[in-house]
Amino acid sequence: MIEIQNLTKIYGDTTVVDQVSMTVETGQIAALVGTSGSGKTTLLRMINRLVEPSSGKVLIDGEDTSRIPAHALRRRIGYAIQGHGLFPHRSVAQNIATVPALLKWSEADIRARVDELLELFQMSPAQFRDRMPYELSGGQQQRVGVARALAARPELLLMDEPFGALDPVIRAKAQQDLRDIQRRLGTTLVIVTHDMEEAVALGDRIAVMDKGELLQYGPPSEVLTQPAAPFVRELIGEGERPFRLLSLTRVGDIAKTGEAGGETIPAGASLRDALAECLWSGRSALPVEGGGVVTLDQLESRAAQASVA
Amino acid sequence: MARLLLAAAALFLVLFLASPESFAGLFRPFVTNNAPAIYTQTGLLSLTLSHLGLVGVAVLASTVVAVGLGILVTRPAGREFLPLARTVTSIGQTFPPVAVLALAVPILGFGAWPTLVALFLYGLLPIFENTLTGLTNLPPEVSEAARGMGLTRRQRLVQVELPLAMPLILAGIRLSAVISLATATIGSTVAAKTLGEVIIAGLLSSNTAYVVQGGLVVGLLAILIYEAFQALETRTARRIGLARR
Numbered sequence: 001m002i003e004i005q006n007l008t009k010i011y012g013d014t015t016v017v018d019q020v021s022m023t024v025e026t027g028q029i030a031a032l033v034g035t036s037g038s039g040k041t042t043l044l045r046m047i048n049r050l051v052e053p054s055s056g057k058v059l060i061d062g063e064d065t066s067r068i069p070a071h072a073l074r075r076r077i078g079y080a081i082q083g084h085g086l087f088p089h090r091s092v093a094q095n096i097a098t099v100p101a102l103l104k105w106s107e108a109d110i111r112a113r114v115d116e117l118l119e120l121f122q123m124s125p126a127q128f129r130d131r132m133p134y135e136l137s138g139g140q141q142q143r144v145g146v147a148r149a150l151a152a153r154p155e156l157l158l159m160d161e162p163f164g165a166l167d168p169v170i171r172a173k174a175q176q177d178l179r180d181i182q183r184r185l186g187t188t189l190v191i192v193t194h195d196m197e198e199a200v201a202l203g204d205r206i207a208v209m210d211k212g213e214l215l216q217y218g219p220p221s222e223v224l225t226q227p228a229a230p231f232v233r234e235l236i237g238e239g240e241r242p243f244r245l246l247s248l249t250r251v252g253d254i255a256k257t258g259e260a261g262g263e264t265i266p267a268g269a270s271l272r273d274a275l276a277e278c279l280w281s282g283r284s285a286l287p288v289e290g291g292g293v294v295t296l297d298q299l300e301s302r303a304a305q306a307s308v309a
Numbered sequence: 310m311a312r313l314l315l316a317a318a319a320l321f322l323v324l325f326l327a328s329p330e331s332f333a334g335l336f337r338p339f340v341t342n343n344a345p346a347i348y349t350q351t352g353l354l355s356l357t358l359s360h361l362g363l364v365g366v367a368v369l370a371s372t373v374v375a376v377g378l379g380i381l382v383t384r385p386a387g388r389e390f391l392p393l394a395r396t397v398t399s400i401g402q403t404f405p406p407v408a409v410l411a412l413a414v415p416i417l418g419f420g421a422w423p424t425l426v427a428l429f430l431y432g433l434l435p436i437f438e439n440t441l442t443g444l445t446n447l448p449p450e451v452s453e454a455a456r457g458m459g460l461t462r463r464q465r466l467v468q469v470e471l472p473l474a475m476p477l478i479l480a481g482i483r484l485s486a487v488i489s490l491a492t493a494t495i496g497s498t499v500a501a502k503t504l505g506e507v508i509i510a511g512l513l514s515s516n517t518a519y520v521v522q523g524g525l526v527v528g529l530l531a532i533l534i535y536e537a538f539q540a541l542e543t544r545t546a547r548r549i550g551l552a553r554r
Binding site: 048050070071072073074075076079081082083084085086087088089098099102132133134135145148158 | 451
């Protein structure tokens with residue numbers, strides 16, 4: 001669990017982060033979202049002390065981070081950034097091994113861990129471990145960047161716009177993979193993004209920041225249906241609200257008994273996908289894989305929640 | 310083609326130094342009054358080796374000091390020394406080596422030392438400036454990642470910053486080496502054993518053949534060393550994905 005208490009950063013006369021307090025539970029994903037200059041990156045960088053706070057505290061499982069030497073703290077916290085920041089003079093395996101090597105793991109342990117991570121990210125170790133970063137595609141570089149951040153099994157992973165440099169198709173896949181891997185490992189994750197779509201797709205909690213202040217911190221459904229400030233409403237985008245809300249729920253969760261014709265939709269698909277499929281194929285109900293149906297009426301009433309608030 | 314020419318140049322140099330007399334015919338046209346065509350007071354091979362040794366020691370010293378200075382002034386604690394270091398290395402480059410020799414002889418006496426000092430000072434600037442550029446122009450996200458991973462300052466320097474700056478540092482050493490190779494010839498005016506001895510003997514006795522053979526050996530050495538360094542730079546650069554040409 002990470003507790004951020006009254007965290008503040010002041011540069012000269014400018015308050016970049018202003019008295020932010022929030023708690024991220026173990027195993028959860030918190031998405032910090034805001035425009036550029038909102039202070040979200042500074043807030044993130046204060047967690048691993050790449051930026052020293054002007055005042056306030058960060059506790060990791062109750063331990064005050066300011067009492068740990070900065071480099072030792074950072075070895076305990078995974079860190080992945082936009083443009084991956086891979087060391088260009090080191091191979092994929094050496095890059096991934098960075099923190100384990102700093103922590104003086106045995107060579108056999110490091111080797112096993114590197115192979116394990118490459119496999120986790122669907123990159124064959126035999127094929128990739130000795131490649132140099134410039135020999136990889138953008139998506140592969142990004143995955144190696146995340147693998148490197150996870151190498152020493154950190155309890156906490158910080159990510160700053162990790163998918164910023166990827167094209168939309170690869171990005172969606174990367175988000176999905178990250179979510180799966182995070183669930184599997186149980187890592188606590190704080191991710192910075194300027195994209196509300198990404199925040200909704202990934203976050204168990206969304207923190208909306210503007211001008212250094214934390215405007216709202218809550219589950220995506222709450223942020224979408226009860227925006228706490230006009231800026232939050234603006235960031236969500238009026239026209240996008242119903243669709244964002246639908247994207248939060250899986251088809252399997254609302255499927256009811258009944259019969260419907262045509263192609264089935266996977267239970268894991270979002271209601272947004274189901275709505276798109278209904279509209280596209282002109283059907284008013286879709287059969288759900290594994291039994292049951294989901295109807296257009298259900299989808300409509302779900303989406304209408306967005307306008308209640 | 311370029312490779313072939315280089316190999317030919319290297320072969321010629323080796324053969325010529327091994328047995329200068331066999332090439333007497335080549336230099337005969339430059340000789341008047343039946344003067345000897347090949348310099349024999351001191352062996353050309355031994356002069357070449359001592360010339361290379363002087364340059365090697367001087368460049369090594371320049372490298373250690375200039376890279377050290379470059380590292381110092383890019384650390385937070387040493388940043389204030391940057392203007393001073395710039396001034397010192399610039400003066401080293403702009404102060405004519407001949408003048409350095411003249412000033413050094415009364416203190417250090419005749420022989421190799423004054424030449425070493427002159428070459429050392431002359432070679433600082435290119436290595437220092439290149440080290441500085443290499444260490445300050447690292448990709449920002451790489452430095453950020455290195456810090457974020459928990460590398461200490463020293464670890465960042467040794468494991469990330471220096472390896473990435475290496476191609477530029479090597480380029481600086483290459484420039485210094487080539488400049489020193491030519492400049493070392495003047496060391497013979499103060500009794501250092503260099504190929505300058507051949508050239509000076511030629512000038513004093515109006516024997517153009519001496520001047521030509523001295524210059525030729527220095528020139529070939531410079532080209533070969535230049536190319537060797539460039540190959541090394543390209544290899545390091547390619548390794549870190551910065552393949553040039």
